[in-house]
Amino acid sequence: MRCVSFCTAANYKLSLLADFFRSKHFIAKLFRNVLYVTKPNKPMDIFFFNHGCFVTWNLSKKQEKKIIEDIKPFSIDPLEKIEMDRFIYYFDKDTRLFPHQRFNVDVITIENSESDNVQIKLAISYGLAQSIKLESYEESVNKTVLANNHFPKELARYGKISLSRSEISKRIGEIFLTRSSVNLSSEYLDVPEYFWRYSNLESYYEMTEKFLDIPKRVAALNHKLDVAHEILEMLNSQLQHRHSSILEFVIILLIFIEILVQILQHV
Secondary structure, three states: EEEEEEEEEOOOOOOOOHHHHHHHOOEEEEEOOOEEEEEEOOEEEEEOOOOOOEEEEEEEOOHHHHHHOHHHHEEEEEEEEEEEEEEEEEEEOOOOOOOOOOOOOEEEEEEEEEOOHHHHHHHHHHHHHHHHHHHHHHHHHHHHHHHHHHHHHHHHHHHHHHHHHHHHHHHHHHHHHHHHHHHHOOOHHHOOOOHHHHHHHHHHHHHHHHHHOOHHHHHHHHHHHHHHHHHHHHHHHHHHHHHHHHHHHHHHHHHHHHHHHHHHHHH
């Protein structure tokens, strides 16, 4: 059976999304920052997270595509590129995650006795949603760093950057937006508050977090953000240097004009 995580937007309007699914005869239960959707007499589960990600259990590709289209009106700042990660799952003697070497896909098994336990799926889905959100951030930060990492070399070689003041300001804005989007959304990469209340489920989340290397990836992302910050500081210094140079030129020009006026007065 399929289990797929998606990141399609910055946020979802969960309450409106819940009303939409209820109007389509789905069962929709809204929790704190999570919307659980299922259908009567059908073994399917969907978890929508406030931070623009959702995880599907036992849906077909066709159903997943329809869900993506249906939720667009309830998405805030939709992504240009939808991030997704696919798993397969089945019921077995214990609950675990492991890679399938032959089919090159990650596998989730859920203990047979817990086959109807939606909370275990939710606990695992928290980790899957964090991972795909992190993947979206990684993509954004990588693009920002790659688009600007040649400027230090250019500055070292030529002593200046071949960008106008407005272009430098735009680059600074892009880097600042990337940093702020990650920093302001860092709560999505922490242990969810849900497990403060249901601590017995935290082990399933931790299992998923460890398998997907979320802590290491967060550390790597922070390192890349530090690089982006250094580029930001360099561009900002270059902008200030250009501004200072212009002021110096204006002052020199004014002094020259004053001297010229004095000479003309004496003549």
